[in-house]
Amino acid sequence: MADWESFRKNHYELLGNAIVKNLDKKGYSAEYVVTAEEAKRKIIDLIPEKASVGVPGSVTLRELGLLEELEKRGNKIVHHWDPNLVGEERIRRLQEELSCDVFLTSANALTIDGTIVNIDGTGNRVAGMAWTAGKIIYIIGINKVCAGGLEAAIARVKNFATPPNAMRLNIKTPCASLGYCVDCDVPERVCRAMLILERAPSGRDCHVILVGEILGF
Numbered sequence: 001m002a003d004w005e006s007f008r009k010n011h012y013e014l015l016g017n018a019i020v021k022n023l024d025k026k027g028y029s030a031e032y033v034v035t036a037e038e039a040k041r042k043i044i045d046l047i048p049e050k051a052s053v054g055v056p057g058s059v060t061l062r063e064l065g066l067l068e069e070l071e072k073r074g075n076k077i078v079h080h081w082d083p084n085l086v087g088e089e090r091i092r093r094l095q096e097e098l099s100c101d102v103f104l105t106s107a108n109a110l111t112i113d114g115t116i117v118n119i120d121g122t123g124n125r126v127a128g129m130a131w132t133a134g135k136i137i138y139i140i141g142i143n144k145v146c147a148g149g150l151e152a153a154i155a156r157v158k159n160f161a162t163p164p165n166a167m168r169l170n171i172k173t174p175c176a177s178l179g180y181c182v183d184c185d186v187p188e189r190v191c192r193a194m195l196i197l198e199r200a201p202s203g204r205d206c207h208v209i210l211v212g213e214i215l216g217f
Contacts, residue, residue, distance in 0.1 A: 009034070009212065012034075012142050012212040013032065013034065013212060015112075015142070015145065016032035016142060016210050016212055017032050018112065019032070019110065019112055019114060019145065019210060020032045020208075020210060022112065022113050022114035023114040023208050023210075025114070026114045026198070026199045026200055027199050027200030027206065028114070028138075028200045028206045028207065028208045029205075029206065029207045029208070030114075030207070030208040030209075030210065031207075031208070031209055031210070032210045032211075032212065033209060033210070033211055033212065034211075034212045034213075035211070035212070035213060036063070036064055036211055036213050036215060038211075039064065039139055039209050039211045040064050040065070040066060040069065042209050043064075043066060043104070043137060043139060043209060044066075044069060044070065044073070046102075046135070046137055046207055047070065047075060047102050047104075047135075047137070048101070049073060049074055049075070050074055050075065050076075051075055051076075051100075051101035051102050051134075052075070052076040052077075052078060052100040052101045052102070053070055053075050053076065053077050053078065053100055053101070053102045053103075053104050054078045054079070054096070054097030054098060054099070054100035054102065054103045054104065054128065054132065054134075055067060055077060055078065055079040055081075055097065055104050055105070056079070056080075056097055056103075056105055056124055056125035056128055057080075057081065057124075057125055057165075058104075058105055058106045058125075058216065059106075059165075059168070059215075059216040059217055060106035060139055060140075060141060060215045060216030061104060061105075061106060061139065063215055063216065064139070064215070066104070066139075067079070076100075078093065078096045078097050078100055079093070079097065080093045080094050080097065080124075094122070094124045097124065097128060098124075098127065098128050098131075098132050098133065099132075099133050100132075100133070100134055101133075101134040101135065102134050102135045102136075102137060103128045103129070103132040103134060103135070103136045103137070104137050104139070105125060105128065105129060105136070105137070105138055105139075106138060106139050106140055106141075106144075106215070106216050107138055107140045107144055108144065108156070108157040108161040108217075109144050109145075109146050109152075109153035109154070109156040109157050109161070110140050110144050110145050110146065110153070110210075111145075111146055111147075111149055111150060111152070111153050112145065112146075112147055113149070115149075115150060115153065115196060115197065115198055116129075116138065116140075116195075116196075116197040116208075117150070117153040117154060117156075117157055117194070117195070117196055117197075118157070118194070118195045118197075119157045119158070119161070119162065119190075119191050119192075119193070119194045119195075120190075120192065120193045120194075120195070121189075121190040121191070121192050121193075122192075122193075123192070123193040126193050126194070126195035129195055129197065129201075130195055130197070130201060131201065132204070134205075135204070135205040135206075135207070136201070136204055136205070136206045136207070137206075137207045137208075137209070138206075138207065138208045138209070139209050139211065139215070140208060140209070140210050140211065140215075141211050141213055141214050141215030141216055142210065142211060142212050142213065142214065143214040143215065143216075144156070144216070150196065154194070157191075157194075158175075158181035158183075158191060159175075159180045159181050160217065161216075161217045162175055162181060162190060162191055163175040163176055163178075163179050163180065163181070164217045165190065165217055166188075166190055169190075171188045171190060172186075172188055173186060173188050173189060173190060174186065
């Protein structure tokens with residue numbers, strides 16, 4: 001019987017290493033790793049002990065269990081995913097994420113030529129990815145890779161990332177019930193701010209860990 005998993009793994013590695021070269025050309029320090037566990041170790045090595053870490057909304061990071069590992073080591077984790085945070089307190093937490101030593105995030109889509117695309121409702125995550133005071137680390141699963149350039153990446157964001165996120169947050173958008181984008185105009189719409197990173201932001205230490213596994217939405 002053919003070793004289907006081996007073919008898949010080899011394909012991901014070839015694809016991942018090609019994208020890493022393109023990301024390096026665009027000013028990132030990029031690396032491809034085969035497993036989520038390996039990604040975890042790489043990220044922990046990139047974050048100094050005792051450094052504060054800002055974490056915006058990201059399913060990928062929570063799937064990896066990174067926050068717990070970093071907290072155990074003594075890092076201060078700043079994130080707004082606490083349902084008890086409301087009003088001014090929540091706004092302060094969102095702002096504090098941007099001022100941490102490290103901004104740890106994922107991405108909604110990544111093109112083969114190394115363009116990173118993200119969409120946001122409040123704008124806090126795309127703000128941090130474009131500008132944050134400290135080091136930026138992106139952890140991206142191979143499922144976020146799009147052939148077909150920017151247009152395909154935007155389509156992936158709207159049709160494969162936004163619907164499950166709306167479901168997760170129990171937001172009553174059309175995509176949450178249909179499973180695909182209809183470019184809605186409802187008050188609950190979560191596609192409000194889009195960031196297209198054509199290059200690494202200037203003056204920042206930017207790392208990308210591309211993982212050969214399905215992670216996040």
